[in-house]
Amino acid sequence: MSVGIVTGGASGIGLAVTKHLLTRGYKVVIADLNDAEGERLASSLGENVIFQHTDVSSFEQQRALFDRAFKWGGNRLDFLAANAGVDDRQSLYETNEKLDENGLPLPLNLKTVQVCLDAALQGIWLFKHYARKNKIPGGKIVITASAAGLYPMTTNPQYAAAKHGLVGLTRSCGPVFLKENITVNCICPAFVVTGLAPPNIRDIFPKEHITPMSTVIKAFDAFLDNDKMTGQTVELSLDELHFRKPVDYPNESQRWIGTQSQTLWEKAYEKPPVRSQL
Ligand SMILES: NC(=O)c1ccc[n+]([C@@H]2O[C@H](COP(=O)([O-])OP(=O)(O)OC[C@H]3O[C@@H](n4cnc5c(N)ncnc54)[C@H](O)[C@@H]3O)[C@@H](O)[C@H]2O)c1
Structure with a gap:
């Protein structure tokens, strides 16, 4: 049985991917901060799901996650959805920022970059280690970037920077890892209704601009069904998948x-x- 890890698997896109992987015959480790929901899901989704409390911004916690997943899976790890993400925890534009006792600015809270970008890098680093130990070495990684990885997002500049970073990361390392039978691709969803955005956005966001979860699943299937496709960035808008190329050379x-x-x-x-x- 194939084995996968889904970070941020207790809600939204991660939860939908977890459920979809189960229909594809995977065993899934949900890795999330949300213990109550994670434990509830692990007991309701059946014996092929476990929950591991993980803050992906902690390397030690991700390492423990991968170690447990590999052992629980019977010494195999086939798939990583590097999906956990949060929006900006502190506004870059803040006017009343706190100062230290000397009247100097305190650092900006960079949690968003740590969760969205740093954690995905460490996830790839760890996945590679275990994928090499598989009986048939190799595996697949799908990173959840964002449309904010392709376009500016003025309200969340840290988030946009991190998501742009994920696109560059995917395009850079994806082709290289193919030599080891590992594929790395990323999805760039437009607006999908999940727990991420402020709750009141659902009431004011026009329905005709909402991308359904079925499009997310379609993109994951495109990557899961293909052993050679790597380094790809797919933009998800409405029911459409748009495979996006890097900008042209000038x-x-x-x-x-x-x-x-x-x-x-x-x-x-x-x-x-x-x-x-x-
Ligand atoms: N919803 C959208 O419109 C949209 C669009 C583009 C990209 N995304 C991306 O999709 C991914 C999933 O988000 P979602 O929309 O499903 O939101 P969500 O809030 O419903 O789910 C995110 C999950 O990640 C978990 N999480 C947060 N910080 C974590 C951490 N440090 N370690 C482990 N888990 C953590 C949360 O507890 C939550 O369960 C994110 O990377 C997000 O940036 C979402």
Whole structure:
């Protein structure tokens, strides 16, 4: 039986993905902060689901999650939905920001970046470790980015920065991991009704601009059904999947650097001291 981890699996997109994975014959570990909901789901969804309390912004907690999932799955791990996310915890535009005892600004709360971006990076790092230990090495990762990873989102600049980062991450590492039979892709949903947005947005958001959960599931299926598709970014709008390409090169020099200079970079990084001195 295939085994998957879904971070942020106790609500919204993660919960829908969890239920869908079960219909596809997966065993699923729900990883979430919400203990009450996670435990309730684990006991109501049957023996192929367990809950592991996880704050994905803690490396130690993610490591414990992966270790448990791999052992519970019978020494296998096939899938990661790096899905947990939160919107900005503190406004970048705040005018009454707190100061320390010397009257100097305290740091901005970067939880959003830690949960959305840093945690996905650590998740890939951990997944790779376990995917290599599978009987047939390899597996699949789908990252939940956002339409805010493709367009500006002025109300949540940290969120937009993190989600743009996920798109760049997917496009950069996806093709490389294919050599190890690991695919990495990301979804960029438009507005889906979940627990993420402020509750009153549901009442004021026009229905014709809401993307249904069925489109999210369609995107996951597209990635789960394909062993070779990797590094892809799919924008989800209404019932449509739009596979999005990186921006075009503005001139032939940039095209050469983007498409031909990789071997030079690989050669330059061959000497270990270069990296360790950075
Ligand atoms: N709903 C949308 O319109 C929309 C659009 C684009 C992208 N997304 C992305 O979809 C993903 C899922 O969000 P959702 O819309 O289903 O929202 P949601 O709030 O319904 O679900 C998010 C889940 O993540 C959990 N979570 C939050 N912080 C966590 C942490 N540190 N560690 C572990 N779990 C944590 C929450 O407890 C919750 O169960 C997020 O990455 C979000 O940015 C959502």
